[in-house]
Amino acid sequence: MDKKLADLRKSYERAELDEHAADPNPRVQFERWLSEAIRAQIPEPNAMTVATVGPDLRPSTRVVLIKGCDDRGIVWYTNYESRKGRELAHNPYAALQFHWVELERVVRIEGKVEKTSDAESDEYFHSRPLDSRIGAWASPQSRPIASRAVLVANAARYAAQFGLNPPRPPHWGGFRLTPDRWEFWQGRKSRLHDRLCYRLVDGHWVRERLAP
Incomplete structure (x- = not known):
């Protein structure tokens, strides 16, 4: 090699x-x-x-x-x-x-x-797509997580919470x-x-x- x-x-x-x-x-x-x-x-x-x-x-x-x-x-x-x-x-x-x-x-x-x-x-x-806006809430970026299931569960939770209008995370x-x-x-x-x-x-x- x-x-x-x-x-x-x-x-x-x-x-x-x-x-x-x-x-x-x-x-x-x-x-x-x-x-x-x-x-x-x-x-x-x-x-x-x-x-x-x-x-x-x-x-x-x-x-x-x-x-x-x-x-x-x-x-x-x-x-x-x-x-x-x-x-x-x-x-x-x-x-x-x-x-x-x-x-x-x-x-x-x-x-x-x-x-x-x-x-x-x-x-x-x-201006971002809805999925990307939800993703900003769902991902504790750079932090350890147990599995991808954590992200999926977070995304579902925030999608239910915010619907079509998620605010920008602080x-x-x-x-x-x-x-x-x-x-x-x-x-x-x-x-x-x-x-x-x-x-x-x-x-x-x-x-x-x-x-x-």
Whole structure:
């Protein structure tokens, strides 16, 4: 197995990332790439990895779905009592990563995280399918449970309790990461990849090329 893994390799030759073609605003560049990923119909182009750090200084990652992006930052929704929620309450800094394999592209984003407003969380929660709204009540996310039957029983109980109009749970809502660093990676031939980094310095974005 080790030898087979060591032999796995791919030559990246689809595209390039040039400083003169990249937008000076990293959010605009990100939205350009995200739009291209959506148009390419790759699987779940909105999926991103969220990395947090716990009180024990151990990092952890998980995949969530981006639900908003504007000048204020990048938004996703979750259970605030989950592992990521508890870790962000302790250390409000996180890193995000998008990996669009078919386009040979990666975007990395770092910054400070805060909860979205109750109004934003309410608006998104009530736009979700009914089963997902019930699921937010039914799942004690990241906590040990005896079996899947616990989830099924919880879902049935809350469905009976709330009917067609479950309210947003107080432990469920949005997080917004406000970026202070972006990196755009485009795979290139011979592992001489293109990497453009944007750093926020005194309120302005400084763009620089990084060695691969």
